[in-house]
Amino acid sequence: MQDVIGVLVVDDHAVVRRGLAAYLESAAGIEVIGEASDGQDALAQLARLASQENLPKVVLMDVLMPRMDGLTAIGAIVAKYPDVRVVVLTSFGETERVHAALQAGAAGYLLKDADPDEVAAAIRAAARGEVHLDPAVAGRLTRQLVSPPMGLTALTPRERTILTLVGRGLSNRQIATELSISERTARTHVSHVLTKLQLSSRTQAALFAIREGLIDSPG
Structure with missing residues (x-):
């Protein structure tokens, strides 16, 4: 045995x-x-x-x-x-x-x-x-090892959605409500988006979303 x-x-x-x-x-x-x-x-x-x-x-x-x-x-x-x-x-x-x-x-x-x-x-x-x-x-x-994804291609469909919501100015709590997920999960998704895009703030993420055409530029 x-x-x-x-x-x-x-x-x-x-x-x-x-x-x-x-x-x-x-x-x-x-x-x-x-x-x-x-x-x-x-x-x-x-x-x-x-x-x-x-x-x-x-x-x-x-x-x-x-x-x-x-x-x-x-x-x-x-x-x-x-x-x-x-x-x-x-x-x-x-x-x-x-x-x-x-x-x-x-x-x-x-x-x-x-x-x-x-x-x-x-x-x-x-x-x-x-x-x-x-x-x-x-x-x-x-x-991923052979060809590390860059830019939007690095994001999952859910993370693209998160990026769009961040670009619209929604807080983690508002994102959680919008997607019917917990605030902790929303915060984790936002962190993953910033890490993958090598960004340091939500403001940078919003500008990135505008530049990539995910949301319209204000004004």
């Missing part, structure tokens, strides 16, 4: 957790030894398993969760349990999120539309000390 890979499944949706656990239990050489509903719960479960000397080899974790998100949890897990590997399984494949996860210490990044066998393969790769990326994610990262 030494070759069996213990896995902790972390996702805030119980149906997703149970489905993943059920599949992984049927995968050769993999055993689900616990489930958690978010990053904070994951750390509590790991502490419990550590006290039983039964730490998982791999944590399969979502990114967006309440209380403590996956990115924060990855950093905490890697710092406290360096022998535990974390594989991200999420619906979000933006390169910024992938970079953040890998920088935090993730050993893999998969999208939730991945084939179940690929999830098992990523877990096995992580247990071997390898990094496994979803093919679509790997393709985006490769394209």
Whole structure:
């Protein structure tokens, strides 16, 4: 039984957790030894398993969760349990999120539309000390490295919308209301826009939006 890979499944949706656990239990050489509903719960479960000397080899974790998100949890897990590997399984494949996860210490990044066998393969790769990326994610990262996007091409459709709203003079709160998102999410989007365009202020972003024809120049 030494070759069996213990896995902790972390996702805030119980149906997703149970489905993943059920599949992984049927995968050769993999055993689900616990489930958690978010990053904070994951750390509590790991502490419990550590006290039983039964730490998982791999944590399969979502990114967006309440209380403590996956990115924060990855950093905490890697710092406290360096022998535990974390594989991200999420619906979000933006390169910024992938970079953040890998920088935090993730050993893999998969999208939730991945084939179940690929999830098992990523877990096995992580247990071997390898990094496994979803093919679509790997393709985006490769394209970005080969030809880094510049100007508007660096922005996602949502970020273009954010830039247009900033150009119209809307505050983060007003942008959040306009797009039915949280103010924190709006603030994060604005920060990403400024970073990608190498701008230092909302005023510069507004001028950029006018220059690119996203909004009309006042007067």
